[in-house]
């Protein structure tokens with residue numbers, strides 16, 4: 001993946017692209033993989049970095065959604081459970097089974113959740129990860145020693161999948177590129193082009209690195225801009241009605257000592273009627289989330305004080321050590337691209353199913369859904385787009401398509417496991433240049449080789465790209481990420497051929513971004 005080569009391919013005169021995908025999140029990248037695997041000529045443009053939007057800010061669960069089961073949405077749960085199984089098969093280096101416990105403090109909870117989770121097992125069928133079981137208080141505490149002991153009656157154990165969202169996205173980008181897709185980050189679509197009869201014929205985009213504007217022709221333009229999809233729809237039809245009801249969700253990251261053991265906690269019903277998770281992730285504990293309706297989506301959303309207090313309060317009810325603001329290592333916020341419904345009374349009640357709409361001019365908008373179902377969304381999206389573009393019908397191949405890095409056995413070095421089969425090349429880089437094997441900060445197991453790799457192989461262009469999504473430093477410990485930023489900037493500048501003023505600008509921009517992840521102690 002070399003940005004300069006992709007840009008040359010786009011700007012070279014040639015026939016129209018079969019499909020032009022706008023948006024480099026799970027939805028858009030899934031479509032690029034699917035289309036390229038079918039042999040269509042596909043280009044994808046992302047205004048910032050791949051995964052900069054919601055797709056790096058999720059709870060990171062490949063799940064059927066116990067909550068949707070509570071809402072009675074059986075078809076959504078079944079579809080997601082099947083996709084969870086396919087994801088584990090196609091990306092075993094990125095997705096793994098995670099045991100969850102629903103702790104019980106009331107007499108009715110064990111039978112109620114015990115039966116509900118048996119139904120969840122049944123719906124998973126052949127794609128099941130493991131059977132749910134009812135646990136005694138002792139068994140529950142053996143799994144999660146830091147659970148609140150007072151009043152504990154036991155727990156129900158069940159299984160779901162966990163993954164690293166931005167690493168999965170980057171692996172999908174590599175999969176798409178290997179199949180011939182052309183992918184450009186820092187390319188913002190600014191205008192849609194139409195022919196006389198008002199049919200879409202292509203688009204105009206700005207290279208955010210140079211400010212230059214380019215045009216490209218495409219048989220079908222796909223709006224996969226997630227929470228921003230109304231903006232592109234308005235470019236197409238200035239009178240278009242908004243189709244989204246965006247809401248934000250916050251997670252906080254704590255030291256792992258708050259959640260001992262390898263089991264996650266699932267609280268099925270918080271004060272505001274939501275589900276809350278406390279999950280072990282990359283040696284830390286992630287706790288969330290909230291659901292707060294917002295007016296306007298932004299690329300760098302920020303947690304509200306009320307959301308932080310709510311998460312701390314809820315976590316404090318279930319953990320033996322009550323976390324406070326000073327314990328928060330990082331807080332990240334994502335925006336749900338929820339499709340509006342007149343019937344739902346809150347955004348938490350809105351459907352997580354995806355929606356495909358086609359405008360009069362032929363703009364295909366695909367929105368909603370979940371990370372877990374990105375493959376199915378892409379299959380549906382490309383099926384529709386191929387008809388719209390008048391392309392030769394070709395079957396979807398992604399059900400059995402291994403994702404870049406596919407490797408059955410995890411890498412020996414636990415910290416490099418998410419790279420799958422690429423881990424060997426990273427290890428070689430460290431052997432060749434031992435200085436690159438040194439951790440860049442004592443609090444995080446991230447080393448210089450990952451930075452060099454991110455620039456050379458994964459189109460990492462900015463400090464934020466490397467510290468937030470190619471490594472997860474910013475998400476795991478925002479202050480440590482800021483502290484390691486100068487060393488990372490030096491390594492990146494050497495790899496990209498940039499000067500000191502580039503490093504200075506990057507450092508100041510990154511500090512600004514990191515301020516959205518840092519929670520003040522009081």
Ligand SMILES: Cc1cc2nc3c(=O)[nH]c(=O)nc-3n(C[C@H](O)[C@H](O)[C@H](O)COP(=O)(O)OP(=O)(O)OC[C@H]3O[C@@H](n4cnc5c(N)ncnc54)[C@H](O)[C@@H]3O)c2cc1C
Nearest residue numbers: 023025026027047053054055058059061189226249371372
């Ligand atoms: C708090 C939270 C937790 C979640 N947890 C889970 C979970 O555990 N499991 C699960 O399955 N799902 C989860 N989800 C849902 C899942 O994360 C989203 O459904 C998914 O990431 C949406 O992907 P997307 O590609 O549609 O949107 P995005 O990831 O936001 O991608 C859209 C992209 O379009 C780009 N863009 C916008 N305008 C333009 C333009 N003009 N030109 C070029 N590019 C543009 C943006 O920069 C952005 O990168 C969660 C969501 C939230 C908010």
